[in-house]
Amino acid sequence: MDDGLRVTLRQDAPIPLDIDLDCAPGEVLALTGPSGGGKSTILRAIAGLYAPKHGRIFSKETTWFDSEIPLNLPAHKRSAGLVFQNYALFPHLDALGNVMAAMDHLLPPGRMGRARDLLGLMHLKGLERRRPAQLSGGQQQRVALARAMARDPNVLLLDEPFSAVDKNTRTTLYDELRELRGVFRMPILLVTHDLEEAALLADRICLIDKGRMLENGPPRAILTHPVSEAAARLAGLKNLFRAQIVAQDNAHSILAWAGGRICAPRRDGLNIGDDVAWSIPSTHIVLRESVPGDMTDRENVVCGVVDAQTPLGETMRLTVIVDAPQQPRLSATLPIHDQQLSVCRQGARVTLLLPAAAIHLMRPSD
Amino acid sequence: MTSKSSLSMRFRDRCMLFAAILVLMLGAGPASAVASASVTIAAASDLRFALEELETAFERDTSRQISLTFGSSGNFFRQINEGAPFQMFMSADEDYVIQLAAKGMTADAGTLYAIGRIVLFAPKGSPMKVDEHLKGLKGALAKGEIARFAIANPEHAPYGRAAEQALRRQEVWDKLQSKLILGENVSQAAQFATSGSAQGGIFAYSLALSPAIAKRGEYALIPAQWHKPLRQRMVLLSGAGETARSFYAYMQQPTARAILQRYGFTLPSEAQ
Amino acid sequence: MDWPALVLSLKLGVATIVILLPVGILLGRWLAFSRFQGKGIVEAALTLPLVLPPTVIGYYLLVAFGAESPLGQTFQALFGHTLVFTFEGLLIASVIVNLPFAVQPMQRAFQSIAPEVREAAAVSGMNPWRVLTKVDLPLAWPGIVTGLVLAFAHTLGEFGVVLMVGGSIPKETRTISIAIYDRMQAFDDHGAGMMSALLLVLSVLALGLTYALSNRAVRRHG
Numbered sequence: 013m014d015d016g017l018r019v020t021l022r023q024d025a026p027i028p029l030d031i032d033l034d035c036a037p038g039e040v041l042a043l044t045g046p047s048g049g050g051k052s053t054i055l056r057a058i059a060g061l062y063a064p065k066h067g068r069i070f071s072k073e074t075t076w077f078d079s080e081i082p083l084n085l086p087a088h089k090r091s092a093g094l095v096f097q098n099y100a101l102f103p104h105l106d107a108l109g110n111v112m113a114a115m116d117h118l119l120p121p122g123r124m125g126r127a128r129d130l131l132g133l134m135h136l137k138g139l140e141r142r143r144p145a146q147l148s149g150g151q152q153q154r155v156a157l158a159r160a161m162a163r164d165p166n167v168l169l170l171d172e173p174f175s176a177v178d179k180n181t182r183t184t185l186y187d188e189l190r191e192l193r194g195v196f197r198m199p200i201l202l203v204t205h206d207l208e209e210a211a212l213l214a215d216r217i218c219l220i221d222k223g224r225m226l227e228n229g230p231p232r233a234i235l236t237h238p239v240s241e242a243a244a245r246l247a248g249l250k251n252l253f254r255a256q257i258v259a260q261d262n263a264h265s266i267l268a269w270a271g272g273r274i275c276a277p278r279r280d281g282l283n284i285g286d287d288v289a290w291s292i293p294s295t296h297i298v299l300r301e302s303v304p305g306d307m308t309d310r311e312n313v314v315c316g317v318v319d320a321q322t323p324l325g326e327t328m329r330l331t332v333i334v335d336a337p338q339q340p341r342l343s344a345t346l347p348i349h350d351q352q353l354s355v356c357r358q359g360a361r362v363t364l365l366l367p368a369a370a371i372h373l374m375r376p377s378d
Numbered sequence: 379m380t381s382k383s384s385l386s387m388r389f390r391d392r393c394m395l396f397a398a399i400l401v402l403m404l405g406a407g408p409a410s411a412v413a414s415a416s417v418t419i420a421a422a423s424d425l426r427f428a429l430e431e432l433e434t435a436f437e438r439d440t441s442r443q444i445s446l447t448f449g450s451s452g453n454f455f456r457q458i459n460e461g462a463p464f465q466m467f468m469s470a471d472e473d474y475v476i477q478l479a480a481k482g483m484t485a486d487a488g489t490l491y492a493i494g495r496i497v498l499f500a501p502k503g504s505p506m507k508v509d510e511h512l513k514g515l516k517g518a519l520a521k522g523e524i525a526r527f528a529i530a531n532p533e534h535a536p537y538g539r540a541a542e543q544a545l546r547r548q549e550v551w552d553k554l555q556s557k558l559i560l561g562e563n564v565s566q567a568a569q570f571a572t573s574g575s576a577q578g579g580i581f582a583y584s585l586a587l588s589p590a591i592a593k594r595g596e597y598a599l600i601p602a603q604w605h606k607p608l609r610q611r612m613v614l615l616s617g618a619g620e621t622a623r624s625f626y627a628y629m630q631q632p633t634a635r636a637i638l639q640r641y642g643f644t645l646p647s648e649a650q
Numbered sequence: 651m652d653w654p655a656l657v658l659s660l661k662l663g664v665a666t667i668v669i670l671l672p673v674g675i676l677l678g679r680w681l682a683f684s685r686f687q688g689k690g691i692v693e694a695a696l697t698l699p700l701v702l703p704p705t706v707i708g709y710y711l712l713v714a715f716g717a718e719s720p721l722g723q724t725f726q727a728l729f730g731h732t733l734v735f736t737f738e739g740l741l742i743a744s745v746i747v748n749l750p751f752a753v754q755p756m757q758r759a760f761q762s763i764a765p766e767v768r769e770a771a772a773v774s775g776m777n778p779w780r781v782l783t784k785v786d787l788p789l790a791w792p793g794i795v796t797g798l799v800l801a802f803a804h805t806l807g808e809f810g811v812v813l814m815v816g817g818s819i820p821k822e823t824r825t826i827s828i829a830i831y832d833r834m835q836a837f838d839d840h841g842a843g844m845m846s847a848l849l850l851v852l853s854v855l856a857l858g859l860t861y862a863l864s865n866r867a868v869r870r871h872g
Binding site: 416418423426430445446447448449457459460461462463563565566568569572588590591 | 718726731734736820837
């Protein structure tokens with residue numbers, strides 16, 4: 013960890029911050045959460061554009077910021093590459109000029125060659141002489157990235173880099189980012205409000221809301237086993253409900269929910285009588301035309317009426333209103349060519365199975 | 379040549395061109411008058427045409443050059459007090475010279491060089507008729523034909539004070555007050571009076587005699603007893619140089635006095 | 651045509667903008683990028699010469715460095731002559747009077763640079779001086795030149811302050827606008843007319859240049 017980035021930030025106002033994070037060389041850490049949560053502020057603080065009231069920022073054994081001393085290295089003395097949300101390219105310089113502008117630390121003879129190399133790496137060969145106004149959004153993004161890398165930074169910071177770009181270009185840029193990871197071994201912090209994007213690109217995801225870190229872990233864990241109900245909400249989990257534990261044995265807890273019983277894996281610290289929150293990934297819900305006779309409790313049979321079918325590219329999301337007074341809605345995601353979908357028009361009755369192993373219990377957050 | 383470096387080269391070229399023009403302009407300008415030999419003489423505005431003739435004669439006769447600045451005597455008095463770099467002062471009111479001499483700012487007490495006179499002037503097309511008793515003025519005033527009447531500002535222009543004195547004496551001042559436009563000096567008063575936007579005015583005789591003004595209307599000489607004499611005194615200021623002294627002496631010689639006389643000034647040896 | 655007066659006016663204009671170039675850039679940039687208590691007061695003070703009658707400015711300048719003031723007397727002791735009624739006195743007056751003409755367009759030019767672009771410059775490793783020379787000045791120069799052109803044109807036309815602080819001393823403080831006034835009083839309409847026409851042409855040229863530059867600025871920022 014000594015070669016990586018370590019950040020602690022604390023502040024009450026004007027922007028609340030309560031962050032402890034670290035990122036190893038070659039690791040991609042995504043900062044995800046609702047807008048206005050302070051994610052961009054964190055990047056700006058690391059880059060040296062914002063000084064919080066308390067905190068410490070270390071990179072590669074160098075202290076960039078320490079409110080105790082106090083020490084606050086200005087941005088040009090740190091070694092961070094920052095890609096702004098709107099690229100912030102120098103409008104009066106061409107692509108080559110933009111990249112060379114970040115090369116003050118190199119001797120003049122070597123700059124042009126290295127800049128060309130970087131632009132070539134970004135698949136911008138032939139576009140060196142173009143000004144930003146003459147480049148497409150994706151091309152500008154790449155120039156911004158090349159400029160950030162031109163500094164030979166210790167840390168790469170990306171602020172919503174793909175938000176202004178169309179979906180196809182985005183997929184290409186994801187691949188390019190992965191390429192870069194391989195070539196340059198440095199900690200990479202990526203701010204995005206798109207959880208799917210974070211899941212695709214990052215090794216770890218930090219969920220941040222109102223400046224506070226709610227959870228920090230690999231994407232899988234965040235999406236299937238969020239640490240708290242709040243984290244689950246933040247992670248955008250569709251099937252998130254409240255229930256009460258009415259029975260328990262060594263391995264399982266039984267929940268009272270929607271007029272029926274749900275069997276879930278037992279979770280330490282949660283006892284009979286407790287209110288809990290529970291979730292199940294939409295991809296793990298099984299669709300059945302009718303209920304076979306040999307169902308076990310662990311398969312959690314639920315009946316309901318189809319409310320809507322929403323196609324999402326390769327998958328179809330089915331929203332089902334459960335037969336229960338409160339009419340909770342379950343979201344199931346199925347492959348778009350699943351034959352069973354043909355009988356699931358709006359208003360059709362369906363049976364869903366919720367495998368107990370896929371259910372995740374959490375303490376409720378208020 | 380990359381586009382970026384050619385861009386910065388054009389920028390640099392333009393900067394250098396700009397700088398070159400600046401240097402040329404700063405260098406080509408005239409040297410500061412304080413360092414140069416140019417002699418500046420402050421002269422009351424009534425002397426404008428007379429002195430321009432005199433300047434030409436002086437330069438012809440002595441091959442020396444002077445610089446003339448015209449304005450109201452009171453204004454010059456203030457400026458000289460504040461250190462204006464004049465070398466000679468030709469005032470239309472000797473009081474100013476006396477005060478300066480008392481402060482030790484002059485070479486000596488100065489010399490009376492002329493006695494001035496004022497005229498009533500009516501531009502072409504004015505309903506007012508000019509006569510030395512101001513009857514025409516009074517008549518036009520009574521008929522409401524006078525909308526605007528120009529004199530120099532009595533506060534600091536001697537010719538303005540003389541105009542006021544004459545008008546008060548003829549008991550026209552009160553009625554005329556609301557119609558007055560005040561020139562900053564007697565030349566400007568003449569300008570207003572001849573412009574056609576005023577129905578007439580009172581200004582210096584010397585100005586009325588010049589061809590430029592004479593052709594614009596009619597004038598009548600106002601009796602000298604109706605105002606305090608316009609005793610015009612000139613003086614060399616402390617630190618005056620050769621050329622100024624030379625001009626000062628020249629002013630008292632026959633050529634100069636003849637020119638002054640032609641412009642309607644009464645010469646001191648005549649009146650005193 | 652009073653050629654010495656024209657040359658004097660041009661010389662005054664050039665000298666004024668030579669001084670106002672660094673002063674305007676520094677002040678304009680400082681006001682554009684700093685936030686501090688009392689910034690409004692500084693900006694209002696800078697705008698003052700725009701709204702004050704020139705005679706008021708002339709009056710206070712005389713009070714400040716006329717022959718009776720401490721400043722004026724120090725100057726007299728040092729250099730042997732007064733500050734007023736000299737070209738140097740006019741230059742000081744001209745710089746003060748033209749500060750807002752120079753500073754305001756320059757300030758606006760710096761303000762129009764997207765803050766993110768400047769932040770990107772800092773994060774790219776440029777120290778504040780490099781940010782100034784490589785980002786701020788190239789992006790703001792149309793506004794800088796506009797400020798200088800306006801100040802130059804305004805100096806050519808300045809009358810009230812020049813008359814009060816400079817008098818009308820030929821070759822020293824008789825600028826072309828004073829010369830026009832003088833020619834009118836000499837009933838030399840021809841001379842006054844010629845010089846007025848020249849000043850009119852110069853002013854139109856200055857305005858044209860200003861508009862061309864601001865269009866250029868728009869194109870430059872993409």
